[in-house]
Amino acid sequence: MAADVSSPRSPPDRHGQRRAILDAALAVLAREGEAGFTVRRIAEAAGCSTTGVYTWFGGKAGLVDAIFVEGFESFDAALEPAYAAGDLVAAGREYRRWALANPTHFLVMFGRAVPDVRPGEEALRRGLASFQRLVDHVRLVRPDLAEDEAFDWAYHVNATVHGYVLTELTGMSTAPHRAEELFELGLCRLLAPLSGSP
Amino acid sequence: MAADVSSPRSPPDRHGQRRAILDAALAVLAREGEAGFTVRRIAEAAGCSTTGVYTWFGGKAGLVDAIFVEGFESFDAALEPAYAAGDLVAAGREYRRWALANPTHFLVMFGRAVPDVRPGEEALRRGLASFQRLVDHVRLVRPDLAEDEAFDWAYHVNATVHGYVLTELTGMSTAPHRAEELFELGLCRLLAPLSGSP
DNA sequence: CGGCACGACGTAACAATGTTATGGGACGTA
DNA sequence: TACGTCCCATAACATTGTTACGTCGTGCCG
Numbered sequence: 001m002a003a004d005v006s007s008p009r010s011p012p013d014r015h016g017q018r019r020a021i022l023d024a025a026l027a028v029l030a031r032e033g034e035a036g037f038t039v040r041r042i043a044e045a046a047g048c049s050t051t052g053v054y055t056w057f058g059g060k061a062g063l064v065d066a067i068f069v070e071g072f073e074s075f076d077a078a079l080e081p082a083y084a085a086g087d088l089v090a091a092g093r094e095y096r097r098w099a100l101a102n103p104t105h106f107l108v109m110f111g112r113a114v115p116d117v118r119p120g121e122e123a124l125r126r127g128l129a130s131f132q133r134l135v136d137h138v139r140l141v142r143p144d145l146a147e148d149e150a151f152d153w154a155y156h157v158n159a160t161v162h163g164y165v166l167t168e169l170t171g172m173s174t175a176p177h178r179a180e181e182l183f184e185l186g187l188c189r190l191l192a193p194l195s196g197s198p
Numbered sequence: 199m200a201a202d203v204s205s206p207r208s209p210p211d212r213h214g215q216r217r218a219i220l221d222a223a224l225a226v227l228a229r230e231g232e233a234g235f236t237v238r239r240i241a242e243a244a245g246c247s248t249t250g251v252y253t254w255f256g257g258k259a260g261l262v263d264a265i266f267v268e269g270f271e272s273f274d275a276a277l278e279p280a281y282a283a284g285d286l287v288a289a290g291r292e293y294r295r296w297a298l299a300n301p302t303h304f305l306v307m308f309g310r311a312v313p314d315v316r317p318g319e320e321a322l323r324r325g326l327a328s329f330q331r332l333v334d335h336v337r338l339v340r341p342d343l344a345e346d347e348a349f350d351w352a353y354h355v356n357a358t359v360h361g362y363v364l365t366e367l368t369g370m371s372t373a374p375h376r377a378e379e380l381f382e383l384g385l386c387r388l389l390a391p392l393s394g395s396p
Numbered sequence: 397c398g399g400c401a402c403g404a405c406g407t408a409a410c411a412a413t414g415t416t417a418t419g420g421g422a423c424g425t426a
Numbered sequence: 427t428a429c430g431t432c433c434c435a436t437a438a439c440a441t442t443g444t445t446a447c448g449t450c451g452t453g454c455c456g
Contacts (some may be wrong), residue, residue: 004386010212017433017434018378032390034310034313034314035313035314038412038413038414039413039414039415040412040413040414046436047344048435049434049435049436050414050415050435051416051433051434051435051436052433052434052435053414054414054415054416055434056346056434059414059415060273060414060415069315083393101332107310110364110368110370111309112232112309112310112311112368113310113311113313114307114313115232115233115311115313116232116233116313118368118369119369119370124369124370127370127372128256128372131372143451151226151373152383155372155373155380155384156380156384156387158361158365158372159358159361159362159365159384160357160361160384160388161361162361162364162365163356163357163359163360163361163364164361165363166308166355166360166364167356167357167360170308170310170316170317171317171322171323172308172322172352173354174325174326174329174350174356182350182353182354185350185354186353186354186358187358189391190358213438215404215405236441236442236443237442237443238441238443239441239443246405246406246408247405247406247407248407248443249404249406249407249445250404250405250406250433251443252443252445253403253404253405254404254445257444258443373451
């Protein structure tokens, strides 16, 4: 009952297939969580067979890699307004908000939720680009810093925010009900030396 | 050929079986990584059948829970000397050292390396105890802080150190070769307001 | 001392997973 | 019109976590 739509779509539209699988994967991830993240389920949701995942992504690992890229692009877009406003605190806040809105997506990227999958080359390249935006923003906020100093500060900011969010998302927070409040406090402490007097 | 040792040990020594499985799980995890973390492989390494994992731990999730407890105890012991010396920087350093020495163990606990497993009640309780030691230490270093202030500082320190280590361990570091240097720098920035003038 | 119940354990099966071999069928090109 | 080259579905493979069943040994009660 699933292959009855094959007659109207005479052109295979190869990119449509790839896009459909990727969208289906993200939808399944958001709806059923990491447990439902199955090649068969994804293929079913995309309206194709499991082979499609292998022809377009080379396997589950390749699909996860594409999900990395998708994720970086998505929260780059989410952080863009904060960057444009020159507000690092807001950027950190948006980072957490994105993670809470897409918990399984976030955990697939940074928490090894899909076994035996490490970030591939494409994912690392895209992640580096995403990080570079943070470095640029640090330089914008603090023009007195040298390039490598800005890099180190960005690394520090990223690691700290990342740690807060991941602690909360993996259920390891020691004060779950105060997670937001503690995050805000942490942002203050983290960014005070950056926005305060040089 | 595996059951030939059954005659000398007439009492089944129930705790021996449990301990053997747990040790085997940790050994397999360290030797073969998260990919080899299989009920069958663990049982084989422990010299028993797969059923043992279910009678003693109730399944794979229960085994992971026991691994949580084991992990917290292990790095509590690793941090103890630093705590005794009243050195928070050294404690942070030991935290990272433990994670690098037991990467897969660490990722199972904090990175979802085993699918569909969230920290159970026992794990959370043990984690909280481990965190409490950090709170106590913060109070020791800074007796002027109130209990809840110390808690918030400990939360901040933990999240930050956690973020650094996890970024490095999941292969998402933007400067892998400088990971140690950046970690040390981060520790300085993080702990300066704690050890400096109140 | 003997029989019995209970719990631990191995064997073997189950459903579900990622992956791959096989084959068919649609498109573009000569 | 015939051919080659992809794309894709069907079906099989090995391996995973889990469970039902039968068996054996231990410890308790008569």
